[in-house]
Amino acid sequence: MDQLVQEFLQRLVSFATLRGRISTVDAAKAAPPPSPLAPIDLTDHPQVAGVMDLAARIGDILLSSGTSNSDTKVQIHAVTAAYGLYYCHVDITLNTITIFTTIGVERKTPVSIFRVVRKLDTNFSKLSEVDRLIRSIQAGATPPEVAEKILDDIEQSPASYGFVTSLFGWSLLGGAVATLLGGGWLVALVAFLTAGIIIGVSTLLGRAGLPTFFQNVTGGFIATMPAAVAYQLALDYGLEIKPSQIIASGIIVLLAGLTLVQSLQDGITGAPVTASARFFETLLFTGGIVGGVGIGIQLAGAIGVMLPPLETATAPNSASIAVRVIAGGVAAAGFTVACYAEWSSVFIAGVTALVGSSFFYFMLSIGAGGVVAAAAAATAVGFAGGLLARRYLIPPLIVSIAGITPMLPGLSIYRGMYASLNDQALIGFTNIAVALATASALAAGVVFGEWFARRLRRPPRINPYRALIKATQFSFQDSRNKPPRR
Numbered sequence: 001m002d003q004l005v006q007e008f009l010q011r012l013v014s015f016a017t018l019r020g021r022i023s024t025v026d027a028a029k030a031a032p033p034p035s036p037l038a039p040i041d042l043t044d045h046p047q048v049a050g051v052m053d054l055a056a057r058i059g060d061i062l063l064s065s066g067t068s069n070s071d072t073k074v075q076i077h078a079v080t081a082a083y084g085l086y087y088c089h090v091d092i093t094l095n096t097i098t099i100f101t102t103i104g105v106e107r108k109t110p111v112s113i114f115r116v117v118r119k120l121d122t123n124f125s126k127l128s129e130v131d132r133l134i135r136s137i138q139a140g141a142t143p144p145e146v147a148e149k150i151l152d153d154i155e156q157s158p159a160s161y162g163f164v165t166s167l168f169g170w171s172l173l174g175g176a177v178a179t180l181l182g183g184g185w186l187v188a189l190v191a192f193l194t195a196g197i198i199i200g201v202s203t204l205l206g207r208a209g210l211p212t213f214f215q216n217v218t219g220g221f222i223a224t225m226p227a228a229v230a231y232q233l234a235l236d237y238g239l240e241i242k243p244s245q246i247i248a249s250g251i252i253v254l255l256a257g258l259t260l261v262q263s264l265q266d267g268i269t270g271a272p273v274t275a276s277a278r279f280f281e282t283l284l285f286t287g288g289i290v291g292g293v294g295i296g297i298q299l300a301g302a303i304g305v306m307l308p309p310l311e312t313a314t315a316p317n318s319a320s321i322a323v324r325v326i327a328g329g330v331a332a333a334g335f336t337v338a339c340y341a342e343w344s345s346v347f348i349a350g351v352t353a354l355v356g357s358s359f360f361y362f363m364l365s366i367g368a369g370g371v372v373a374a375a376a377a378a379t380a381v382g383f384a385g386g387l388l389a390r391r392y393l394i395p396p397l398i399v400s401i402a403g404i405t406p407m408l409p410g411l412s413i414y415r416g417m418y419a420s421l422n423d424q425a426l427i428g429f430t431n432i433a434v435a436l437a438t439a440s441a442l443a444a445g446v447v448f449g450e451w452f453a454r455r456l457r458r459p460p461r462i463n464p465y466r467a468l469i470k471a472t473q474f475s476f477q478d479s480r481n482k483p484p485r486r
Helices: 002-017 024-028 045-064 069-082 124-138 144-156 163-180 185-207 212-236 243-256 260-268 272-302 321-338 343-365 370-391 396-407 410-421 425-455 466-471 476-481
Strands: 089-093 096-103 109-116
Touching: 045 069, 045 089, 045 096, 045 109, 045 124, 045 144, 069 089, 069 096, 069 124, 089 272, 124 144, 124 396, 163 185, 163 243, 163 321, 163 396, 185 212, 185 243, 212 243, 212 272, 243 272, 260 272, 260 425, 321 343, 321 396, 343 370, 343 396, 370 396, 370 425, 396 425, 410 425
Parallel strands: none
Antiparallel strands: 089 096, 096 109
């Protein structure tokens, strides 16, 4: 018996330390050492520009998938360094990537690449494929021409499964969130159907070129009408449902694709300009959701369906803690399916969300506030997700985003704006402050948990040769002392 216990503990320690398993961004911090046999000719302008363009395209996919600015910069540097271009400057501001370097020893030639990231597109299958490509490049197994062909295939290839499956994931997220908020099976069913309609209509409007703000207005309107119809039918048949739970689930489905937590993560990790722009964009789109809900409520009243006033404070949750924890895991799994994640990522994200939800309700049970509980749960998500992602070679971003999705403060933001629009300034300000504090706690917790997971296997630091560093520098004084070239 003692031998079995010792063997179990040894396996547990081996799993926790993850020997030989580090994430791609961790490996990027340990770029390959300088070598005189560079894979490309560093004096050839087209080859250097081609490598920089390849790195910028990889950064494009990373940014559009929600990767933070700091991690994207590190992985761009890793790609360029793997091909011999060790010293270049990378600047990322919101949706633009600029890479600059100089080539030559005696005569410096500037080379720069500029790329614009078109839009946020959380396609986790492409993120996983790019993650494997970066690993292959760092291992020295993929020359530039092969990497370029693979990247072309990644950009042009369809998602790992069809839109119908993704739509089912969004519907599953809506139904699970309604259950998480205390709704019964009927509320969860209506929320499931409502979420599917919202995403389906938003997708059609997006393909038609309608701006995202108006898509969110339409989504908020759609979130209200099924709730109004279900509420009226429930009254006719003697049933009791809360339409606010259905509306709230639709709002959280719309907020799940926004970048509130990601913007705060950028601010924490040292990208304030990008963080400010993304934060303003999120608030603007959230205002569109609230406006759509308000239009829906007025239209429901015009046709004779009077909804009860929406709560401006947290309503009692009658669902058991076990049901809410399971619903949190299902919501995270549904979100990863909606974002076209690979099935292994779906499972890991669901397990991580179960861990995070358990920590959240445990902290609440011992008397901690909602903000403190969110911070503890997000730290658990970042830590557990970081370990599991490294174990199964999954980008930690997928696990962390999905893991905190059930805890998004979308409902508090909605309550705050709704109260402010109805001349309840104090209640509105309080709810908005709580929402911002919760979002900050989620972002900080994920960053801290991920940082702690990285410390279990710290990658070596880059230690380039000083001669190569000196070769990339230029001094006008030294050039004057050199004899003129004939």
